[in-house]
Amino acid sequence: MDMRETITHTFLSPNRILFGIDAVKGVAAEVKQLGGRKVLIVTDPGVVEAGLVEAVKAPLDSDGIPFSLYDRVEPEPPVRIVEQCTQYLKDENCDLIIGVGGGSSLDVAKGASIMATNEGNLLSLCGVDLVPKRGLPKILIPTTAGTGSEVTRVFVITDEASNLKKAVYSIYALSDVAIVDPMMTLSMPPKVTADTGIDALVHAIETYVSVTATPFSDILAFEAIALIAENITMAFAKGENVEARYNMSLAATISGLAFSSGGLGAVHALSNPLGIEYHLPHGRTNAIMLPHVMAFNLIGNPTRFAQIAEAMGEEVEGLSPMEAAPLAVEAVKELLNQLKIPIQLRDYGIPEKDIPKLVEGGMKVSRLFVPNPRNLTQEDVDEVYRMAW
Numbered sequence: 410m411d412m413r414e415t416i417t418h419t420f421l422s423p424n425r426i427l428f429g430i431d432a433v434k435g436v437a438a439e440v441k442q443l444g445g446r447k448v449l450i451v452t453d454p455g456v457v458e459a460g461l462v463e464a465v466k467a468p469l470d471s472d473g474i475p476f477s478l479y480d481r482v483e484p485e486p487p488v489r490i491v492e493q494c495t496q497y498l499k500d501e502n503c504d505l506i507i508g509v510g511g512g513s514s515l516d517v518a519k520g521a522s523i524m525a526t527n528e529g530n531l532l533s534l535c536g537v538d539l540v541p542k543r544g545l546p547k548i549l550i551p552t553t554a555g556t557g558s559e560v561t562r563v564f565v566i567t568d569e570a571s572n573l574k575k576a577v578y579s580i581y582a583l584s585d586v587a588i589v590d591p592m593m594t595l596s597m598p599p600k601v602t603a604d605t606g607i608d609a610l611v612h613a614i615e616t617y618v619s620v621t622a623t624p625f626s627d628i629l630a631f632e633a634i635a636l637i638a639e640n641i642t643m644a645f646a647k648g649e650n651v652e653a654r655y656n657m658s659l660a661a662t663i664s665g666l667a668f669s670s671g672g673l674g675a676v677h678a679l680s681n682p683l684g685i686e687y688h689l690p691h692g693r694t695n696a697i698m699l700p701h702v703m704a705f706n707l708i709g710n711p712t713r714f715a716q717i718a719e720a721m722g723e724e725v726e727g728l729s730p731m732e733a734a735p736l737a738v739e740a741v742k743e744l745l746n747q748l749k750i751p752i753q754l755r756d757y758g759i760p761e762k763d764i765p766k767l768v769e770g771g772m773k774v775s776r777l778f779v780p781n782p783r784n785l786t787q788e789d790v791d792e793v794y795r796m797a798w
C-alpha cells in the first residue's frame with residue numbers, strides 16, 4: 410500500500426468544459442445558461458489583431474447578447490491592469506466575463522471576476538483560499554495550448570511595487586465554463602507554439618513526479634506528456650496542422666487539470682526569477698530550466714522518470730528505472746533542440762555574475778520545493794542554475 414492511498418484526494422475542475430473543433434460557436438448558449446445579461450470580453454491587442462475575438466463576438470451578436478470589449482491586457486499582467494479591467498466592467502454594467510487569449514488574458518479575466526464582487530486590494534487575496542466571495546460568472550477561451558489557465562484555480566499577477574509575481578489560489582478562480590477550441594490556436598506563431606506547448610509539458614512532468622500527485626493527476630499528466638511529445642514539433646512546423654493543434658489543445662487542458670490538483674515543482678520555482686529579471690515569456694523560462702531540474706530530480710523518483718522516458722518514445726525495455734530515467738532528460742533536450750529553444754542561460758545573454766541574484770529569487774518561491782521529488786537547499790539551487798548557465 411502506497412502512502413497516498415491513505416489520504417483523501419481533491420480533484421478540481423471547471424463546471425463544464427466544451428472541447429473540440431468550433432466549440433467556440435457554443436459560447437452564446439453558455440452565456441444564457443449562466444444568466445449573463447451583458448458580457449465583458451477580456452483580451453489583449455494581439456488576440457484582437459489575429460481576428461480571434463470575432464469568433465466570440467459572432468455567436469453573441471447572432472443571439473442578441475450585448476457585450477463590451479476590454480482589450481488592454483499586458484503580458485505578465487500587473488495588478489493595475491486587473492483594477493482597470495474591473496473598473497471598466499463596472500462602468501459598462503457587465504455581469505459575465507469571457508476571457509479570450511493566452512494565460513495573461515485569462516488571468517486578468519479571473520482577477521476581474523473576483524475583484525468585481527470582493528472588497529479591498531487584490532494583493533491581499535494572494536495566497537491559498539483567501540478570496541471570501543464567489544466572483545462574477547466567467548467563461549475562459551484559450552488561444553494558446555499552454556498555460557491551462559482555463560481549467561485551473563490559480564492566476565498570477567505582477568506586483569510592480571516589489572517586482573514579484575504573486576498567485577491567487579481559490580476555487581473562485583475556476584472558470585464556470587472552459588471552451589477549448591483548437592481552431593482558436595491555428596494562428597499562433599511557431600515560437601509561441603513552442604514556448605506555450607513546453608509550458609504544458611512542464612505542468613505534466615512536474616505533476617507526474619511530484620509528491621502530491623494523485624490517481625487523477627497521474628492519468629491526465631501521463632497522457633499529456635505522450636500527446637505533447639508526439640505533436641508539438643508538428644504544430645511548430647506547420648501551424649495549420651489541425652490534428653496536431655487538436656492534440657496540443659487536449660494536452661494543455663488535461664495537463665492543466667492535472668497540475669491544478671497535483672501541484673508543480675522546482676522548474677516553476679527556478680524559472681520565476683528569469684521572467685522577472687529578463688522579461689522572458691513564462692513558457693520559455695520553464696523550457697530553459699526543465700532539463701536541468703529534471704537531471705537534478707532524477708534520483709528522487711527514478712521509476713516515474715523512466716515512465717516519462719517511455720511516454721516520450723524512448724526505448725526503455727530491459728533497463729532498470731535508474732538506467733531509463735536519464736533518457737527522459739535526453740528526450741526533452743532533443744525536443745527543445747527541434748523547437749530551436751536554447752537551454753543555457755548564457756545563450757540568452759544572461760551573465761554568470763547574475764546567478765546569486767537568481768538563487769535569491771528562486772528561494773523566494775521555495776513553496777514549490779514542497780511537491781518537488783527532491784529537496785533543494787540554497788546550495789542545490791545554486792548548482793542547478795550553474796548547470797543551466
Ligand SMILES: [Fe+2]
Nearest residue numbers: 556608612691
Ligand atoms: Fe506554467
